[in-house]
Structures are given as C-alpha cells and as structure tokens.
Amino acid sequence: MRSILTSILMAAAFTSAAQHQLPGKVHLGIVYPLSTNGTHAPLDTNNLSIHLFAGVSAEEQGPSFAGFSNVVRGNANGVQFAGFSNHIGKKANGGLFAGFLNTSGGGDHAAFAGFGNVATGDMKGLQVAGFVNTARDVNGSQIAGFINVARKVKGAQIAGFVNIADSSDCPIGIINIIRQGEKSVGLTIDENQTLMAGFRSGGKVMYGIIGLGYNFKNDDAVYAFEAGLGAHLLRTPVFRLNTELVSGMLEDFEEGEYFKASFRVMPAVKIGPSIELFAGPALHFISTDTAEGVNLTKRYLKEWNGDWDEDFRALYLGYTAGLHIRF
Known part of the structure; x- marks a missing residue:
C-alpha cells in the first residue's frame, strides 16, 4: 500500500514539474x-x-x-x-x-x-x-x-x-x-553638350545623384538620364573636392542605345552660403550600337568592337562643369 501511495505521489510530482518546469x-x-x-x-x-x-x-x-x-x-x-x-x-x-x-x-x-x-x-x-x-x-x-x-x-x-x-x-x-546632411539642386554640362538638371543628397562624406537632361548635339537620342554616388574628399570654408561615379544614358525611346559610365573629379568653390561653382575632368566609358552614339565623341583613348555583339565600346576624357544650389 505504501509503495502504491509513493508511486502516486511521484507521478503527481512529475506531472506538476512537467507543467511548470x-x-x-x-x-x-x-x-x-x-x-x-x-x-x-x-x-x-x-x-x-x-x-x-x-x-x-x-x-x-x-x-x-x-x-x-x-x-x-x-x-x-x-x-x-x-x-x-x-x-x-x-x-x-x-x-x-x-x-x-x-x-x-x-x-x-x-x-x-x-x-x-x-x-x-x-x-x-x-x-x-x-x-x-x-x-x-x-x-x-x-x-x-x-x-x-x-x-x-x-x-x-x-x-x-x-x-x-x-x-x-x-x-x-x-x-x-x-536632416543634418546636405541637399542641392543644380545644372551640369559636359563635353557632348548634355545639359543635366540634378538632385544631390547625402551626409558629410557620401551623397547620391539623380538627374534628367537633354543633349543638344544629337538628332535622335536626346533625352538624358543619370544616377550615381559621390564623395566629398576635401572640405574647407570656401573650397572642396568632390568625386563622382555616375552611370547614364541617352535615349530616343525607339531603337538603339547609348550607355555611359563616368568618373568625375570636380573641384568646387563656394560663393555665398548656398551656391557652389565647379568644373573638372572626367573619364568616360561608353557602349553604343548607333552611328550617332559613336560620332558623339571624336577622340577616344581606347576602342573596342564587340566580339559577341555589334556594340562599340570606348574610353575617353571629357569634362563636367556647372553649379549647385545647396539647401
């Protein structure tokens, strides 16, 4: 009888422990x-x-x-x-x-x-x-x-x-x-007569770039788009050195393509509290399948004709200049 009672008590204790471990x-x-x-x-x-x-x-x-x-x-x-x-x-x-x-x-x-x-x-x-x-x-x-x-x-x-x-x-x-960073709107122009309206936004070091524009040299592919990243490498009260890595294109929304990737070095001078003027060299890589795109630039540093497609690819030097209004 005692062993049965002990077994019941042990089972009850085990059940309670299982429910409230x-x-x-x-x-x-x-x-x-x-x-x-x-x-x-x-x-x-x-x-x-x-x-x-x-x-x-x-x-x-x-x-x-x-x-x-x-x-x-x-x-x-x-x-x-x-x-x-x-x-x-x-x-x-x-x-x-x-x-x-x-x-x-x-x-x-x-x-x-x-x-x-x-x-x-x-x-x-x-x-x-x-x-x-x-x-x-x-x-x-x-x-x-x-x-x-x-x-x-x-x-x-x-x-x-x-x-x-x-x-x-x-x-x-x-x-x-x-909120504590910097934003600006501005206009840029390059060696191919592409005028771009852009928005730049970021912090003390890095910033983003997005822009829309128009090319005055082409007849067909005249609508311009770009996006990329930039960095403020040097900052003083009146001068700073900006670098940008940007990809863009010229479009006619029909046939053909013109793609350009650019590395820009842009020394800038501040005029007043909100205006910045800049101009500097740029290294461009292009890929295009149109005669208009090939003829947009006359002198190339290096040219490639695609082995697997008909696109023309090249490197060349150019420039970018313009102004930004910071806010």
Missing part, C-alpha cells in the same frame, strides 16, 4: 500550444527551442528554430532562425535570420531578412534586408535593397534607392534624406 529547458513542439511547454509556453525561458511550425516563449537564452515563426515576448539571447519571421518583444542579442521579416525592440545583434528588419528601439550591429530596414539609433550598418530608415546612424547606410535619417555621415543611396 524551471527556466533553462529544451522546448520542442509543432505549434503553440502543441509543445513540451504546453499552454505555459508564453511564460517559459528556454535554452533551445525547435518547432515544426511556430513557437512561443517568454525568453530565449539560446538558439531557436521554427519552420514558420518564432515569437519571444521578452529578450532573446542567441540566434533565432525562422522560415518566415522572428518577433522579439524586447531586446535581441545575437542573430535574427528570417525568410521575410524580423522585428525586435532593439539590442546588440545582426538581423537578416528577405523583406525587412524592424527595430523599434536602439540597436548595435547590422541590419540586412531585401527591401527595408528601420531602427531608432543605429551603432552599426543598415543594408537594404530599397530603403533604410533610422534616427542617428554611426556607420554606413547602404540602400538601393533611399536612405532616411536625422544624422548619417555615410549614406550610400541614390536619394538620401538626412
């Missing part, structure tokens, strides 16, 4: 609440979590793996892997890897997502996403296919199109809306 356990499951932590999972802290579909926990002190999503209500210290998304309610310290989305309250971590990373607080580390990264203050870098958004950035912002921040010294994108 101490933090630091392994959490295995399919989807909440079908897991070893059951309905108590949102209150538990785990050292390792593995879920076929999705898992829920209070905190994670180690790695988590989920086929679809990890949901951590508090902090996550470790690496979190999910096929679709990771959601950390407070700080993430480690790494977040998701096929689509990572969200967190900030922390010290690296985050990689197919679509976006969203940190509602300050973060230290790296955000890499196919489309968008957002955070408050960033001590590290943001790399996105389309747009980065932050407040203060101590590091690089690299985006396929737009960077937005209060302060960011090294934004690398076509358009950079930096």
